[in-house]
Amino acid sequence: MTSPIYCSTDGSGPGSQWIRTRSGWRSSESESTVEESPPDREEVKELLSSHVTKQWHKQCLVQAQGIKGAPPSRAGASENLSYLPILTKTTQEFGYTTLGEALRRMNFLSALDDRAKFNFILDLVHFCVKERLLSLSGCAIRRLLAISSMAIDKMEERSEFGSRDDLKTTLDVFIKKLTEFKKIISCSHSAIQQMINDSEDLKLRLISLQLPVVQRKKKEINLVELPNEIQDKILLSLTTPKDLDRLAKADPNFGEIVSVFEEIHLKNMVDYHWREAEKRDWRLPIWKSSAPESDCENLTPSELRDQHKRLAKKHGLRKDYSSILLFCPKNSILFWDDSEHPYSVNEENLQKILPADFVAFFD
Known part of the structure; x- marks a missing residue:
């Protein structure tokens, strides 16, 4: 006697079939008895989060001046912004914000008019x-x-040449990197060579800066005529030996003060830039640290100058900025700290973005 044959979409049993549900494929005896399982909580949260992020990116692009739905890389009217909406993730409609795009769209050029932002922007260019x-x-x-x-x-224009050496160093690195890159690539070098030529022209301009001639008023007070207390504060505010030497050459009276108190001022400069543990490492190579305390005791002025020079290469100089950039994680907005939040939101968890952080921010 032969066993009965059951006709169905699945040979495992009579009348059963595979049904697609939210949780995947399952076997059911009939189409009418399919059990509808409730949606998964995590799945719903993921869908809602994706939708909110998508809508927020659209809102960021609309609120940025001049964009109106166009991709950021093609929106010419959206340049010179005092704030920048940051898109940190790639979506189907828009790409993420890059470092080059931020350099082009933020108002770094016009912000150079502000003395408080000048050094910040120069250091930002250096790190880039x-x-x-x-x-x-x-x-x-x-x-x-x-x-x-x-x-x-x-x-x-302002006769402020304090940042000239820093900018010259930046241009030297610029020329060196592009020159090395030109040797590696095998395509046309015209655009790269033009950038190298432009940077060399900027170096020549930087070296030959002209000091504007200003007619001095009869009752105008000279630096030497200031009270001794103010002169001492000026000397103590200097942060590099070059500034000390230039001031000594500017006036014989300051030259005498520097020659007598040179050791005090040089030590003050070292204390200003570096911590105790860093100051002791000036005789060690870059990759070593934790030198004994005796290495920075009873140093002569020439040794203090050498210490300042070596520590500047090893740890860098301390930088104080009057104005910096802030980032709001909640609204994903980058803006200057001397302006209000672009969306008028009282957000407390703002991140400070220094020049070195700005470069790594878009990685």
């Missing part, structure tokens, strides 16, 4: 050139050159 130059687009590299050119104009 030093760490990310070859990964930037041609448009972003030209923007760095434009910022450098504008900075030179402001130095000459």
Whole structure:
């Protein structure tokens, strides 16, 4: 006697079939008896989060001036912004914000008019050139050159040459990196060579800055005529030996003060820039630390100058900025600290973005 044959979509049993449900495929005896399982909580949260993020990115692009739905990389009217909406994740409609895009769209050029932001922007350019130059687009590299050119104009206009050496170092790194890159690539070098030529022209301008001639008023007080207390404060505010030497050459009276109190001022400069543990490492190579305390005791002025020079290469100089950038994680907005939140939100958890942080922020 033969066993009966059951006709169904699945040979495992009579009348059963595979049904697709929220939790996957399952076997059911009939279509009418399919059990509808409730939606998974995590799945619902993920869908809602994706929807909110998508809508928020659209809102960021609309609120940025001049964008109106166009991709950020093609929105020319959205440049020179005092704040920048940051898109940190790639979506189906829009890409994420890159370092080059931030350099182009933020108002770094016009912000050079503000003395409080000047040093911040110069250091930002330095870190971009030093760490990310070859990964930037041609448009972003030209923007760095434009910022450098504008900075030179402001130095000459204000007769503030304190940042000249720093900018010269940045341009040297710029030329060196592009020259090495030109040797590696095998395509046309015309655009790269033009950037190198432009940076060399900026170096020449930087070296030959002209001090504007200003007619001195009869009753105007000279630096030497200031009270001794103010002169001492000026000397104590100097942060590099070069500044000390320049001031000594500017006036014989200051030259005498520097010659007598040189050791005190040099020690004050070292104390200003570095902590105790860092100061002891000046005789050690860059990769070593934890030197004995005796290495920084009873140093002569020449040794203090050497200590300052070596520590500057090893640990860098301390930088104080009057104005910095802030980032709001909640609204994903980057803006200057001297302005209000672009969306008028009282947000307390704001992140401080220093020049070195700005470069790593878009990684």
